[in-house]
Amino acid sequence: xxNGIVVFWDEKGEKQNESFNYSELIDMKINALDLLDRPKxxxxxxxxxxxxxxxxxxxx
Numbered sequence: 001x002x003n004g005i006v007v008f009w010d011e012k013g014e015k016q017n018e019s020f021n022y023s024e025l026i027d028m029k030i031n032a033l034d035l036l037d038r039p040k041x042x043x044x045x046x047x048x049x050x051x052x053x054x055x056x057x058x059x060x
Contacts, residue, residue: 005032007044018044
């Protein structure tokens with residue numbers, strides 16, 4: 001997206017998406033490049049229109 005990021009995911013066999021502009025990501029303290037590089041490190045709260053960073057356990 002020209003002025004932000006569109007996040008896509010599969011939910012119950014249906015493709016879902018939510019778009020976030022760069023201002024929103026900055027306000028949420030989300031690094032857009034990190035979101036693009038490590039999308040599985042984030043979760044979308046569609047009801048609250050938020051991207052939330054989630055810690056992924058280190059592999060042993």
